[in-house]
Amino acid sequence: MYEKGMAYRKESFVNWCEKCQTVLANEQVEAGLCWRCGDQVRQKKLRQWFFRISDYADDLLLHCDQLPGWPEKVITMQKNWIGKSIGAEIRFPIENSDENITVFTTRQDTVFGATFMCLAPEHPLVPEFSKGTTQERIVSEFVERMALQDRSTKAVESYEKEGVFTGSYCINPMTRRRMPIYTANFALMGYGTGAVMSVPAHDQRDFDFAKKYGLDIIVVVNKRDENLDPATMTQAYADEGVMVNSGQFDGMDSQKAREEIAAYLEKNNLGKKTVNFRLRDWGISRQRYWGAPIPMIHCNTCGIVPVPEKDLPILLPEHAALLEGGQSPLPSLEYFAKTQCPKCGDPNARRETDTMDTFVESSWYFERYCSPDFHEGMFDKKAVDYWMPVDQYIGGVEHAILHLLYSRYYTRVLHDFGLVRFKEPFTRLLTQGMVCKETVSCPEHGFLFPEEAEGTGDSRKCVKCGKPVNVGRVEKMSKSKRNVIDPNVLLEKYGADTTRLFCLFASPPEKDLEWSEQGVEGCYRFINRVWRFALDWTERIKDVDAFTGSPDELEGDLRELYKKAHQTVKKVTADIEDRFHFNTAISAVMELVNAIYGTDLQKISDNSETSAICARVVKFALESAVLLLSPMIPHFCEEIWHDIGHQRSIILEPWPAYREDALAKDELVIVVQVNGKLRGKFTVPADTDDEAIKERALSDDYVQKFIGGKAVKKVIVVKKKLVNIVI
RNA sequence: GCCUGGGUGGCGGAAUAGGUAGACGCAAGGGACUUAAAAUCCCUUGAUCCUCAGUGGUCGUGCGAGUUCAAUUCUCGCCCCAGGCACCA
Numbered sequence: 001m002y003e004k005g006m007a008y009r010k011e012s013f014v015n016w017c018e019k020c021q022t023v024l025a026n027e028q029v030e031a032g033l034c035w036r037c038g039d040q041v042r043q044k045k046l047r048q049w050f051f052r053i054s055d056y057a058d059d060l061l062l063h064c065d066q067l068p069g070w071p072e073k074v075i076t077m078q079k080n081w082i083g084k085s086i087g088a089e090i091r092f093p094i095e096n097s098d099e100n101i102t103v104f105t106t107r108q109d110t111v112f113g114a115t116f117m118c119l120a121p122e123h124p125l126v127p128e129f130s131k132g133t134t135q136e137r138i139v140s141e142f143v144e145r146m147a148l149q150d151r152s153t154k155a156v157e158s159y160e161k162e163g164v165f166t167g168s169y170c171i172n173p174m175t176r177r178r179m180p181i182y183t184a185n186f187a188l189m190g191y192g193t194g195a196v197m198s199v200p201a202h203d204q205r206d207f208d209f210a211k212k213y214g215l216d217i218i219v220v221v222n223k224r225d226e227n228l229d230p231a232t233m234t235q236a237y238a239d240e241g242v243m244v245n246s247g248q249f250d251g252m253d254s255q256k257a258r259e260e261i262a263a264y265l266e267k268n269n270l271g272k273k274t275v276n277f278r279l280r281d282w283g284i285s286r287q288r289y290w291g292a293p294i295p296m297i298h299c300n301t302c303g304i305v306p307v308p309e310k311d312l313p314i315l316l317p318e319h320a321a322l323l324e325g326g327q328s329p330l331p332s333l334e335y336f337a338k339t340q341c342p343k344c345g346d347p348n349a350r351r352e353t354d355t356m357d358t359f360v361e362s363s364w365y366f367e368r369y370c371s372p373d374f375h376e377g378m379f380d381k382k383a384v385d386y387w388m389p390v391d392q393y394i395g396g397v398e399h400a401i402l403h404l405l406y407s408r409y410y411t412r413v414l415h416d417f418g419l420v421r422f423k424e425p426f427t428r429l430l431t432q433g434m435v436c437k438e439t440v441s442c443p444e445h446g447f448l449f450p451e452e453a454e455g456t457g458d459s460r461k462c463v464k465c466g467k468p469v470n471v472g473r474v475e476k477m478s479k480s481k482r483n484v485i486d487p488n489v490l491l492e493k494y495g496a497d498t499t500r501l502f503c504l505f506a507s508p509p510e511k512d513l514e515w516s517e518q519g520v521e522g523c524y525r526f527i528n529r530v531w532r533f534a535l536d537w538t539e540r541i542k543d544v545d546a547f548t549g550s551p552d553e554l555e556g557d558l559r560e561l562y563k564k565a566h567q568t569v570k571k572v573t574a575d576i577e578d579r580f581h582f583n584t585a586i587s588a589v590m591e592l593v594n595a596i597y598g599t600d601l602q603k604i605s606d607n608s609e610t611s612a613i614c615a616r617v618v619k620f621a622l623e624s625a626v627l628l629l630s631p632m633i634p635h636f637c638e639e640i641w642h643d644i645g646h647q648r649s650i651i652l653e654p655w656p657a658y659r660e661d662a663l664a665k666d667e668l669v670i671v672v673q674v675n676g677k678l679r680g681k682f683t684v685p686a687d688t689d690d691e692a693i694k695e696r697a698l699s700d701d702y703v704q705k706f707i708g709g710k711a712v713k714k715v716i717v718v719k720k721k722l723v724n725i726v727i
Numbered sequence: 728g729c730c731u732g733g734g735u736g737g738c739g740g741a742a743u744a745g746g747u748a749g750a751c752g753c754a755a756g757g758g759a760c761u762u763a764a765a766a767u768c769c770c771u772u773g774a775u776c777c778u779c780a781g782u783g784g785u786c787g788u789g790c791g792a793g794u795u796c797a798a799u800u801c802u803c804g805c806c807c808c809a810g811g812c813a814c815c816a
Contacts, residue, residue: 433809722797725796
């Protein structure tokens, strides 16, 4: 990737704790302080490795619409994350200089209204602009203060907008107006060019900023039916409208002006039309011990040299002594860090000691899984050609953006290297909801496992020190927050089948779930219910063939039971195949089992005429239930399967099929509404036509009571379901 | 703050193409069986109102509007909860 320009180094900022001598993750910074030692965290500039994912932004975006097997919400999130916006780059000449500031904007139509400029505090020009001016100290203090602030997107966007004048001016290329240059906390170095042309009349952020610092507001887009007045405006007008105060563009529609102004800028060499992405290049460097080493060598003579392919992979030394504080031991491990330059042979070359973000490995592990024992490269191409792409990928929604986007990107890289034949790694995607639970923490011992808090409810105490615990909000289970449950407790008490059934029955998989063990008893009872029935009937059914004929050969309760079994097969099949909704699949089987219990089988069985057919229908119903349950509670089903007369394992059985002629109901329940309110219901044979149903509904005594002699305005008949009488 | 979801009985959830809200299960209450308990089985269970206790009335799917003969489902506005926001992975 390095040789093809897909991996490169650049400077970027990290959260640095001086006391712990380590880089902190955003979640490890709490209110600007280190979560371990409470020391001030500051932004430190480091030279780090990046992957050029931005080269693939357009392709990743384009193919979002070619993933029909992915949930819509994930597609939307990825599109928004990539954040393609079409706009223009505009160059603003700096006063008393030959240099320009380039900005990116999607609203070049408002350029005539730009009255000041804002640069990100990290922008390299900021110190230059203030140098030698009265603002120099104020600016450097501001920049220094910003360096102490959390600069994550989340934090930056929640700060109150503030900034300081740098002491310099630039010139609006369209109006020749002198624009003060500010540095402001809402300008992001990572987006666009790190500079924002501020148009307070038509951007809320700029409006707030201008009001705060008394900067000029000029209206350049009027509402179509109203003239805006900067003096009375209480908020920015960001919508489309009619151009004013914009020279030759006056009177034009703002949408059209956007095109025209872009063309004008380009023609007059003041800027150009351009596309910008929100997606930033992927920083893969980690200054940590655990992680795959980045296989690069720094040589004093040759510069950066990749480790030759024959020496890959570079393995992490597994027994390094950990250092005081939190820094990685790799740079100080001479046997690891010191190496020979593969190019010039210099024995004093140094290995790169940054390791890779673990997202790198999770971006291609699925390819590796196709040939885990392969030693001649990343993976065996033949195996990958055979197995990949993944037909059905399953993962938590928390991965909807990063992991899934990185995997899509990395697959493209492999594709462009000719290593794989596809661009998209996952054909169908199911994003599971998260299992959530409240967090519990002790003022002294931090986050506690649930079993480390004794007592009940809010009066729980820490088992280590007896102090009352703080019960936090419900959030996704995680190792770091310790709000986790050990499945072994359930496994020991109820066994694997009950535990599996319970987890599947609790809710559909894509939904978040707050963990609770209420209901596990019911699953245990259900399994036992099936077991008892099978046991009761084993002798009568183990040597007969299950009935599989037409329902017309049956009558009464047996016919009903037989149909119910077929209907259940259809429902369960659809629930699992189309929706992955195991909870409703299980309730359908529960209904079938209830129907089996609810049929007076003893009576039918005792009658010598019906006894034989009864055993065969019972066998079909029970077998259907067991087959349908077998993916969910396999051990239990295997055992019953043998008990009721089968030699071969149930896992070798095909999935049950249903008969179309056994699905149709013999009778329909028709609901009657008067003005949309339920007023009655009746049963008709399934082949009754709409007209007859309508007559029956209108003549119903009870319904007539509600019509009360009033004129019927309209009667709506919904096929096989409902009649609504409007009066 | 921005993006994406979600909100239905005491609880988990169902309603798959706008058409009977509450399937299935838990919990609770009552009963049967038992010397007793466990297990099992049966019944009741959204709220509320009623001199006609009924195949009863009214209300009810986070809140407020709207579209429709009909809205948990569609539209708009709001509230709350969760996930993501680029170094948790």
